[in-house]
Amino acid sequence: MLNDPPGDAPSRHRIGGLAAQSGVPIPTIKYWIREGLLPPPSTKTGRTMAYYDDAYLERVRLVRALREQHFLPVRVIREVLADRAEPITLDEAAAIARLGPRLAEKMRLGPAPMSLTRADLLARALVTDADLTLLEELGLIGTGAPATRCYDAEDLGLLDALGRLEQSGLGRDRFPLTSLGLYIELLGELAHREVHMFTRRTMTGLSDDARLALAAEAVRHSEPLVCALRRLLIRRALASDPSATNHEESP
Numbered sequence: 001m002l003n004d005p006p007g008d009a010p011s012r013h014r015i016g017g018l019a020a021q022s023g024v025p026i027p028t029i030k031y032w033i034r035e036g037l038l039p040p041p042s043t044k045t046g047r048t049m050a051y052y053d054d055a056y057l058e059r060v061r062l063v064r065a066l067r068e069q070h071f072l073p074v075r076v077i078r079e080v081l082a083d084r085a086e087p088i089t090l091d092e093a094a095a096i097a098r099l100g101p102r103l104a105e106k107m108r109l110g111p112a113p114m115s116l117t118r119a120d121l122l123a124r125a126l127v128t129d130a131d132l133t134l135l136e137e138l139g140l141i142g143t144g145a146p147a148t149r150c151y152d153a154e155d156l157g158l159l160d161a162l163g164r165l166e167q168s169g170l171g172r173d174r175f176p177l178t179s180l181g182l183y184i185e186l187l188g189e190l191a192h193r194e195v196h197m198f199t200r201r202t203m204t205g206l207s208d209d210a211r212l213a214l215a216a217e218a219v220r221h222s223e224p225l226v227c228a229l230r231r232l233l234i235r236r237a238l239a240s241d242p243s244a245t246n247h248e249e250s251p
Helices: 015-022 026-034 054-068 074-085 090-106 118-123 129-137 153-167 177-201 208-239
Strands: none
Touching (some): 015 026, 026 054, 054 074, 074 177, 118 153
16 A cells, blocks of 8 residues: 555555655654654545655655765755755856866966977877877867967866776776776766865855965865775775665664
8 A cells, every 4th residue: 555556647656656666664764754864755645645746756865875875864864955955146157157267277287387289199199089189079188279279287286086997907908998988977066065165155255366365275186185085995895795685674
């Protein structure tokens, strides 16, 4: 009786169907609702009858991933979900538009601007013509239109990092450049959320110049932290048991 009724549309689930499809026990789902990790049911048709839509199912799966894959406590998950749900305001968007280009320029590598051509890069034998084309298509290297595209110290840094990776034994057969798409997707999401979070938390009490200085310092000092967290999470992923099936949680 708790499973999805046969005649219901796929986007409507009773709590039993929600549990079956998410792999999260019913008591745990109810606990997460009480703790504010999940909203009330999408549709309630009576005192004990409720339906949940597909978006709700995805939210349950997200909370489960944050608990089981990232081991986040309930109070941290609540904050993560709140940040994800809160859209950027017009004032915040205006601040990013106003300060973003100045901060992006501060973050550029190299003591002085440098401009290299495509031929310069190929002459250095850092990358093949085909690989360079793919990196350009991914938006990772070069600025400007194809006919006038130029390259700088940041581009050289990326190519040097790829070269060291290949020298370590991870050649293109084991690590094709198309694999960078995963990093672009996940780190791109992290970057957008970092910008949003920092902007929101510095909207008051700081001048534009002070916010720029603080942002530059935050980027510089957070990079070692991000690397340390990545190593920790890789170790955690290696030590996790993918066959574990006990997801029940109680207060």
